[in-house]
Amino acid sequence: MAFGKGHHLHLVDGSAFIFRAYHALPPLTRKSDGLPIGAVAGFCNMIYRMIEANTGPDAPTHAAVIFDKGSHTFRNDLYDQYKANREAMPEDLRPQIPLTRDATRAFNLACIEMEGFEADDIIATYARMAREAGGRCTIISSDKDMMQLVGDGVEMFDAMKNNRIGRDGVLEKFGVGPERVVDVQALAGDSVDNVPGAPGIGIKTAALLINEYGDLDQLLARADEIKQPKRRQTLIDHADQIRLSRQLVLLDENVDLAESLDDLEVREPDAEQLLSFLAEMEFRTLTKRVAEQMGAEAPTIAEPTPEAAPDAPEMPAIDHSKYEIVNDVKTLQDWVDRAVARGEVAFDTETTSLNEMVAELVGVSLCIEPGEACYIPLLHRGGGDDLFADTALAEGQIPFEDALAVLKPMLEDDSVLKIAQNAKYDVKVLANYGITVAPIDDTMLLSYALHAGLHNHGMDALSERYLGHTPLPIKALIGSGKSQITFDRVAIADAAPYAAEDADITLRFHKLFKPKLHQVGVTKVYERLERPLVPVLARMERSGIKVDREVLSRMSNAFAQKMAGLEAEIHELAGETFNVGSPAQLGEILFDKMGLDGGKKGKAGKYSTGADILEDLATEHDLPARVLDWRQLSKLKSTYTDALQDHINPDTGRVHTSYSIAGANTGRLASTDPNLQNIPIRSEEGRRIREAFVAEPGKVLVALDYSQIELRILAHIAGIDALKEAFKEGQDIHAATASEMFNVPLEDMTSDVRRQAKAINFGVIYGISGFGLARNLRIPRAEAQGFIDRYFERFPGIRTYMDDTKAFAKENLYVQTLFGRKIHTPEINAKGPGAGFAGRAAINAPIQGTAADIIRRAMVRMEDAIEGIPAKMLLQVHDELVFEVDEDATDALIARAREVMEGAAHPAVHLSVPITVDAGQGANWAEAH
DNA sequence: GTACTCACG
């Protein structure tokens, strides 16, 4: 039967589907061979969902998926700038294009494309044919360029927003009916397609003009009647350009197509054909789902075995006797020349301290081929036989400056890749000698990108695991504890095998890990989020932040006095003296001697005396209340006001933390020695410690922090429209949540209801449980569970996200961030309580990790962005960056840095929620908040 | 070296 009345044609804008899928998903790759398939996966899911959603009485009788073919169309002949501002197709998308055609055919859908025409023109032609035949047509696309086709049985459907667009929708978008859309577009132009239009005229003005003059030809003919002088002149001056624009946006309804409407009749997919395609792509979940739905057996998809990886390079066994000690310039130059010829070299530095700010360079090792390594001793001391043997330089070392003069050009050579394990350390040490090491690869970060969540990434652990070799222990050389010596006191003959081995091992890691990046699909993660951070963090750490010792010292004294007073009171109340700082002794006093309620806990059979328990007791008794006060002061004093003083570098007067890039599984940084990411802020007393973090005279500290970034990411990932709307309108998100959950209007919100909603919002990010929420809010567990149930009722997308994420983790043993960072979850299928932990971690990791990725991207871009502004980035605290800036450049810095931070996800990920950044400034960190 | 406690996001 020929297409006609009662028939319904679906036309899918296939190319738009592909791009949407590509940008919506992280860069997935096929497990077996690393072929990028993210866009194909998203495309198949969208097609499948569409088929599933169209089974009712309104189901299409005919359907086709339409694609663009080639980039040159008749529009380019009309106007050579047409779509000229389009970015080139991403490299990892190109190979996926033919696969989407295969996918379409596998679903047994007509697959239409035609050289020289855009998909839009083909869609326009079929839509006209359907209309003329008296049937209906639905265009599945959200592209406004196709709105001109709406009417007379032709509608559009936005699959993303799940809404139909008829005449009303077009009127809403363009202010005119479908038949005048072209006129409005011709005037307004289109920056996406690079259609010029009339300068200064947008959709609103265009619609106004068209509605007033009837159509574009009338308008242009009577342009001299326009009252506004500027608008009149624009139209007169650009009449030709406007006519050209109309030609560009007008779709060709008369493409000569090979397939007739009747050829597009819907056919059932062939189960075997479809499943074999999906299995070949290794889409495990979709294959299973489709098989289930079609009542067919799912083909098995082989799990690639890591051992079978064909790339494991053959390497000779590690042999310490083969390493060379370099003690003359000529030999050193030979090694350097070979490294330069090779284009890459593994290296390692030996120093006097783990603290790079004070470390002195003692020696350097190089490795060019596995097994071929050398050690260049530079400043080893001792070994002579006179009285000054201890401090005198050891024999057989190239003069320090001479050696550096040979090494420096190679270390700074753009064409020589320097490979190191934990490169930030070596980069910082060498920076002390005016050497800027670049470019670098870091094997620790390679491992982190590949294996986060599986194990740590230190050299010893990696060597055991991947080389089956235990490196020489440093302790055998320098000892440990009190009798530990510095590396410059180690005899050269002992130091050489150790040092050269490190470079050797590092090069072996590189050979193993680097090729795996592509296979695992984390090349972009490593290249954009890990490696570029090394020099950025090195500079931040070397900058340090100024800390006022006087302020800390005064606070320490004040705390000590208060603590002494509290201690006396506590002993008085207890009726005996004991060590208030000993939880064990305190537990005995509270529970045995005083007989308070609150039983045993802990593996050691000790009473638990945590703050939450003491807080409960404090409502009835004074002693636990005093202990809480004492504990707070004790913590502030020992961890902050006392300890921070010891970290002030005597040369710089500043505190230089160290960030570990590969410390936290989720992609967050961790700060150590000292930890500057947990400086107090929640309590008033603790917050004052931030007053000791100051700017130099004439400068100010600026703190910029992301507002609610994890909740925004959750709203985006889980697709929660209500939350997204609240963020778009700049609402108080916790109040908005409370309003939605408890049906309380925003203006009637009480602080208590808001507080509960806030706890739930945070709980959700952590993988909520009734027990945890109950404990946090101190409410009965049943009540907490009621809140959670209601929350999921109102935001069902959150539950779906949680379930989907856990299911993904169980199947793949990892979860990933929007930027493709993989966090492994090896415990996810464990039995027992471990599974609960792993499940919640799996829910949290993509959210926390995506936030971490975003601020990493901001940090990587920041230095270039603020170039010319006298400012330095000093600290990162997960969602906050702290800068020190010349007073008069503060506003410029805030503007520029905010722009970078707010836009950091782009262009890799387009978030459907706005990201906003709050800024503060002041003479110290407390004021800057 | 491990357990406990508590500071931060």
Next chain:
DNA sequence: GACGTACGTGAGTACG
């Protein structure tokens, strides 16, 4: 139906 639970960190202290 019971079990055990908020996610991610680092550091200081007590104690064996």
